[in-house]
Amino acid sequence: MRDYATLLKANDLKATFQRMNILESIENYGHMSIDAIYEEVLKTHPSLSLATVYKNIILMVEKGVLVEVPITGKKPKYELVKDDHIHLVCTECGDVEDKPRMQETDTLLHTLTNNEHFKLEKQQINLYGVCEKCQMEVAS
Amino acid sequence: MRDYATLLKANDLKATFQRMNILESIENYGHMSIDAIYEEVLKTHPSLSLATVYKNIILMVEKGVLVEVPITGKKPKYELVKDDHIHLVCTECGDVEDKPRMQETDTLLHTLTNNEHFKLEKQQINLYGVCEKCQMEVAS
DNA sequence: CTGACTGCAAACGTTTTGCACGGTA
């Protein structure tokens, strides 16, 4: 659990309870859709409006506090900004897990884009499959 | 240009003009959003309904003829199913370019997921940046 | 105290649906 108030203020955003609760939920779950964030924060803050969640997610993405993680065939999820990593997306339960990025991969991708004269800004590696938990459930 | 009628029939889909035009547009442009497909096919088939485009895209994705390419902050695009490749997504013009996948990357990712007991089904590598064309336009 | 933020409700754009008609096989 981080100091969300400081994180917000460092990005020119007021530290409201709504925003801190949103950030806390996202950090607890790792990756969340707008709906899931709304449902979760509603538990501790029953007057929360869905519009407020939308406005804040958009704002925090603009300010570089959050990143959108687009997922094939589903609504996007959001995560806190952190070091480059790989997403393991479970096609059964929808959960997303982070894995550290290997230096070799990084180097390969940079080499590729340099040859193409493509000014690389952001890498995104998503691996879709069935997570260990869901594999075991199918087996049982 | 491929034989779209055969491709459709091989996937239990009737070869209508709407579907063949949709596939031809996607192959010509590489990657297209629903709107762009609609606009394009409308030129040669003015009675086309947007609902028909939606129904067919969904159907062809289910049947494995097309794949959805999710893009951060934008509507998804669609492409014909083809060998694994990397997407270079231009953040200026929105264009998506395909690059062949290096065997080393593939091996690395497989090793990673095997160690995690993750049953890998699909890899997706998207690199965001500025394409050569847009870099030159900014310079001029 | 003041501007930024929230919650509400309405507006908006996109996607989906149901149905009668038309076209493929």
Next chain:
DNA sequence: TACCGTGCAAAACGTTTGCAGTCAG
């Protein structure tokens, strides 16, 4: 001919907006 597919219009849905009231700094 039988069914699948299309086009239309309406419905459903997700997201955005405007505004009056509230709160953090």
